[in-house]
Amino acid sequence: MGSSFYRVLLVVGFCAPMSCMLSFNSNHRECPHPLSMKRNPASQVTPSNTKFAFLLYQRLAQKSPGQNILFSPVSISTSLAMLSLGACSATKTQILRSLGFNITHIAEHTIHLGFEQLVHSLNECHKDLELRMGSVLFIRKELQLQVKFLDRVKKLYGTKVFSEDFSNAVTAQAQINSYVERETKGKVVDVIQDLDSQTAMVLVNHIFFKANWTQPFSAANTNKSFPFLLSKGTTVHVPMMHQTESFAFGVDRELGCSILQMDYRGDAVAFFVLPGKGKMRQLERSLSPRRLRRWSRSLQKRWIKVFIPKFSISASYNLETILPEMGIRDAFNSNADFSGITKTHFLQVSKAAHKAVLDVSEEGTEAAAATTTKLIVRSRDTPSSTIAFNEPFLILLLDKNTESILFLGKVENPRKM
Template structure:
């Protein structure tokens, strides 16, 4: 969305850092693909509640380019609110309460502080709630099971448990086990358990190709599964991450956002992300929001394999129709919220 209003090197850095090669096709194709993806993901379904959206909070006095406004509304179905930034605390409250409402109270206090020169805040939010196709029986959940954090430390966690037929694979190359559990609708959770000491290797190997490889390796089999019941939350400022990825000019005096406004010099000041994820017997509830701020300068059955997620693992929520990764995270300590 931000790249729609960026120009020159600022635009190139944003798109290239996100893995888009502009020599392979026009920029318009990228935005049209996102438009299509958002529409596909928003298709209503009974078994799945997936709400996502984008919103721009813009300083009343800021003169925006009509083309930029038209494009964010048309391509990203973004809402645009005129905002009074003269009181940063009032503006912050307005933005946070909007995000909290849109994520059903899951993401609170996304914006911790606003600088006095802020003229625009861009927020993306997503809320996901779904029920397992094969839910766990809460009666089988063990209230206090050991989960290894660090090399020798364990914490006690509620451990969900069931014997059922699931898609499962072992990846000998990456020394990890992959369990796919389906939700109603077209969404699935991938639980990936690395061998002892192999987490870093697994993280470095994550890619679209690796995901496709796992999808091909997966086979249905009877499993006895132990998965912690947990609720986790993570917040991060993405400025340092984006700088490392190559998005540099957007944050300094070289910024060119003249596609957003010609009357003021804009630069990025803050990019905040917060995700919340609950995994329980009946299903999953997840919410995430990212805010980008711009500154103006001026049981019994067949024989089965036992799979225990009792040490750190990766978790991916994937929309199978589009192969879009909705959430990606590492569960290191299920007791930490």
């Protein structure tokens, strides 16, 4: 058979609803004690994943100034790492390098073992929160896949594999969107648009997160109409939650921003970062794994009055226009080499779609991310005893066990979905 041209569609979806979770089943099974990061193979990939997360954020911020940003770094990294299993030559090298791995210093096998442990850790039982990530391959019926590729995506990434009739693109699109919607409990809908009948394979990664604050806000205290100053200078009115409690807090003197940490019940933590006037771009350019580590280690508990908006936002991205700028070029053009997936057809990634949804409410809410070299904690009697997120801020959600960024974004306008 001659080499036929088919398209590969890479889809990632993220959902983080922070709606009410009042109770859990009393017979919830006990969770094993998590591996420490020193012994956990996931620690081999976490630093690179964090670096990739911030580099991708900076690209998105450049392309969408003044807009909300929302994506799941761990979902996108996992999808690309899984795709690299079937890539060869320069195509493979570009994917792994763009993910932050120096393949002369870390073996490819070690990278995939790290992702295997990461996926396992995120999907094992979590007391007091819901967190799961999954991957699925929808494969064209007549496509003959390499057995080694199928075995590895199943073993390392826990991938489910389904046969699909892509000649009927409308039906196939509906079935795949229905699967993603079901796995994200109705939050991520219509992630695929305009599916092509020449599609050979659709790779989907989805992640779902739901949790409660350890110190929830009282709905009775929520101000129904609180002014929120947009970066353009106009004001919108949003529901504003508030409480006075002991939280980990710090001020980055160099960047002029405030960092608040709020914990979820379970093994997740949220950061909120509020830049000083006119310093959002400086903050975004300074995001790095080192700064995040310094924040995590330097924040100190203090009594503080906190104001955070209640909101729901979503974002969709066509990553095929962004990933080539980050070094993943061949996968999207005629130089693509995915002979590790199939040797009977020529495959090329035609689309890389990502959709994320975030709901924030009194019972549970999201995270804030930022950068700093040094943090200070001001005395209790200074004006910093009150912090109001009533203008654009960054948000970051971390899984404590793996130190992975589950969610990263910027809230420019809490009223804009």
